[in-house]
Amino acid sequence: MLEKKTTEYEKSILIGVINAQQDQTKVTEYLDELEFLTYTAGGEVLKRFVQRMDIPNPKTLIGSGKMEEVAGYVKANDIGSVIFDDELSPAQQRNIEKILRCKIIDRTSLILDIFAQRAQTSYARTQVELAQYQYLLPRLTGLWTHLERQKGGIGMRGPGETEIETDRRIVRDRISLLKKKLGKIDRQMETQRGNRGALVRVALVGYTNVGKSTLMNVISKSDVFAENKLFATLDTTVRKVVLGNLPFLLSDTVGFIRKLPTQLVESFKSTLDEVREADLLLHVVDISHPNFEEHIASVNTILDEIKSADKKTIMVFNKIDQYKPEVIDDDDLVTEKTKLHFTLEEWMQTWYNKVGDRALFISALNKENLDDFRKRVYDEVRDIHVTRFPYNNFLYPEHLDEY
Numbered sequence: 535m536l537e538k539k540t541t542e543y544e545k546s547i548l549i550g551v552i553n554a555q556q557d558q559t560k561v562t563e564y565l566d567e568l569e570f571l572t573y574t575a576g577g578e579v580l581k582r583f584v585q586r587m588d589i590p591n592p593k594t595l596i597g598s599g600k601m602e603e604v605a606g607y608v609k610a611n612d613i614g615s616v617i618f619d620d621e622l623s624p625a626q627q628r629n630i631e632k633i634l635r636c637k638i639i640d641r642t643s644l645i646l647d648i649f650a651q652r653a654q655t656s657y658a659r660t661q662v663e664l665a666q667y668q669y670l671l672p673r674l675t676g677l678w679t680h681l682e683r684q685k686g687g688i689g690m691r692g693p694g695e696t697e698i699e700t701d702r703r704i705v706r707d708r709i710s711l712l713k714k715k716l717g718k719i720d721r722q723m724e725t726q727r728g729n730r731g732a733l734v735r736v737a738l739v740g741y742t743n744v745g746k747s748t749l750m751n752v753i754s755k756s757d758v759f760a761e762n763k764l765f766a767t768l769d770t771t772v773r774k775v776v777l778g779n780l781p782f783l784l785s786d787t788v789g790f791i792r793k794l795p796t797q798l799v800e801s802f803k804s805t806l807d808e809v810r811e812a813d814l815l816l817h818v819v820d821i822s823h824p825n826f827e828e829h830i831a832s833v834n835t836i837l838d839e840i841k842s843a844d845k846k847t848i849m850v851f852n853k854i855d856q857y858k859p860e861v862i863d864d865d866d867l868v869t870e871k872t873k874l875h876f877t878l879e880e881w882m883q884t885w886y887n888k889v890g891d892r893a894l895f896i897s898a899l900n901k902e903n904l905d906d907f908r909k910r911v912y913d914e915v916r917d918i919h920v921t922r923f924p925y926n927n928f929l930y931p932e933h934l935d936e937y
Contacts, residue, residue: 545612546572546579546616547582547608547617549618565582568641569582571648572688575647575648575651576688583603583604594633595618604634608634608636617639618639644688645791664713664716667705671705671709724807732922734783736783736816737784737785737812738784738785738787741789741829741833744818744823745818746818752898752904754774777908777915785809792828809842814848815846816847819850821881846914846918848893849889850907851881851885851895851896853897853898854878854903855897855902860874
């Protein structure tokens with residue numbers, strides 16, 4: 535009888551810091567997200583450690599007492615990786631490694647590791663490799679002796695697995711080569727985008743794991759990979775879609791996230807050109823997430839960085855089937871009603887007041903309100919198309935769900 539294979543997750547712990555910029559609530563939220571990232575990368579979180587520090591320790595980020603507590607837990611539980619929510623300096627990483635004697639990973643390297651897993655095309659792999667080398671370059675000192683002790687697992691994919699890559703000169707040469715390779719591919723992709731003609735371009739944007747790929751599959755009837763993990767989709771997918779008698783190009787882009795590594799923003803600039811060159815953005819939001827408004831703000835920040843914040847945008851609030859407000863008991867006279875207690879109807883009214891009719895509420899998975907979604911997208915694309923081609927007339931079909 536064959537034994538059923540089970541996925542082995544690497545034992546991990548998380549460390550966060552409470553300071554003037556992030557209170558207890560914020561740190562808890564960040565660590566929740568960090569745990570999901572760890573799970574996506576193949577880790578199992580056994581414990582979280584949080585310390586309140588007004589000024590971070592320049593040598594180890596957290597204080598010596600908390601570090602001793604962490605060291606005891608790491609040794610007693612055979613922990614494979616310790617993951618910090620905040621980015622560590624090269625010196626801090628080396629100092630902590632000497633104390634804990636296991637893999638030390640920060641949020642940036644964890645995200646880079648997930649990107650290394652998810653990259654499928656040669657272009658995406660090149661972008662990730664460049665970002666990894668740029669991150670590793672200042673951290674090469676003492677890296678190889680650490681890798682000899684513990685190979686593989688979270689944070690160890692891609693560059694850094696062969697001793698020769700620890701030579702600074704070779705790494706710099708590799709970075710230069712990758713930049714030239716990306717430059718060549720960028721020019722090819724720019725030509726490809728130019729060859730698409732004057733079709734209207736629509737781009738799906740949003741926080742990671744909000745359902746963009748699922749929505750892409752529903753609209754374009756394609757088979758884009760989608761699962762309930764962060765960064766399930768990394769490579770940009772472009773499909774020709776026809777609603778009614780009107781064709782347009784729809785692109786599904788990489789999901790955004792708070793504290794997105796600067797190396798990735800830089801490396802993926804060309805991928806984000808799909809957003810820059812779009813005529814219409816569909817900003818997809820997971821309304822079932824308790825902090826979806828902060829996700830919106832994070833996405834808007836990145837859109838502003840790539841000079842796309844002023845583009846025509848429709849807010850698409852997805853996963854309405856999963857939205858569950860916190861309920862206040864009728865006899866509870868103490869608890870103050872907050873946004874956590876808003877009904878779906880109250881959220882609808884709130885966002886209609888903010889952005890007018892540029893808000894839609896759907897469930898891509900259950901296909902709720904998709905007729906309204908298709909009609910609205912059709913109207914927006916048609917307006918752009920008519921402006922671009924004033925001599926072409928399009929009649930609005932009676933039943934868009936037939937297309």
